[in-house]
């Protein structure tokens with residue numbers, strides 16, 4: 001059995017997130033998307049943790065959690081169920097994101113780290129430790145004046161099998177390798193504890209191919225998650241595994257990937273990621289949103305990374321930053337490297353075919369009927385045979401085929417502005 005895991009999301013207790021984000025709502029959207037294992041987000045938040053303790057029960061076989069009751073009935077499905085959906089309710093993995101802001105090597109650093117723990121007891125223990133350092137109540141993604149290395153140490157002291165994964169490592173403002181307040185080398189950030197890091201989240205604005213230009217990352221598994229702030233955005237990037245989902249199994253598979261070992265003998269194997277086109281991410285290219293300036297790395301380098309409109313330093317995007325740290329021209333052939341599948345959200349594809357906005361009522365209705373008639377979104381986009389989709393709706397079959405081949409038109413995002421990826425030409 002293959003299964004999809006989205007291991008970085010947020011609850012309604014994080015800033016700028018949907019008020020609807022509770023466990024029943026998340027479980028319902030996970031079904032729409034075809035996600036079997038979902039991060040809980042925000043377990044350091046006391047109210048959210050209490051809610052999780054009330055609404056989830058432990059699934060002994062996997063060491064993960066499952067919703068006690070039934071998932072919410074979503075409006076988008078107009079009363080019907082998603083067809084061909086996994087009969088089991090999705091599993092939850094306890095997950096949080098910490099925003100660390102601190103001084104290291106004479107510079108202010110801002111780094112987001114994802115943390116996973118196996119049990120609610122471990123989540124409680126770690127949260128009580130962190131509460132002595134900063135406020136966990138005001139934001140589901142708390143800001144702490146705590147060095148990433150020290151956060152890692154505290155995490156390991158609280159729970160031996162807890163895992164840290166640096167989040168969206170290339171985003172300019174809040175990431176391990178970010179151009180504004182990150183590091184050039186992973187070991188500069190995590191110091192003597194660096195060996196405990198074995199996976200990196202590539203983020204929406206980069207994909208594995210770009211990351212592999214940087215040889216210092218060869219020994220890390222590259223994962224992708226949605227970082228969703230609403231149900232509809234779950235799974236816009238995700239991870240594909242084979243075998244039985246479990247807390248230990250998922251991380252064992254990622255460790256094996258990092259060590260470039262074969263995974264055939266494992267209960268759970270990492271097959272790769274489903275990737276947003278990096279161009280569509282908010283920080284792919286360089287620029288200034290307020291000045292309406294967007295530049296390719298080559299052009300901004302010529303300008304000394306200064307905005308030609310306002311004369312201030314540009315927001316240097318992910319592509320530029322990857323090239324700064326890259327020591328290869330082409331991605332190498334690494335042993336046992338998992339596969340990356342490109343993805344455009346189904347609602348965007350439907351909106352393009354219908355010629356209307358992605359949030360319009362027509363898109364919502366068509367999206368709902370596709371899930372009721374064909375199955376979960378990621379199944380349609382990534383697994384379903386092209387002919388089967390064509391037989392149902394020819395233009396969608398054509399769009400999915402082009403998307404899978406990478407035959408798309410791209411306009412890169414920059415300085416917080418999402419990019420645009422289209423499947424058809426305006427004439428079509």
Ligand SMILES: [Zn+2]
Nearest residue numbers: 097112167174
């Ligand atoms: Zn983040």
Ligand SMILES: [Zn+2]
Nearest residue numbers: 288291307310
């Ligand atoms: Zn400017």
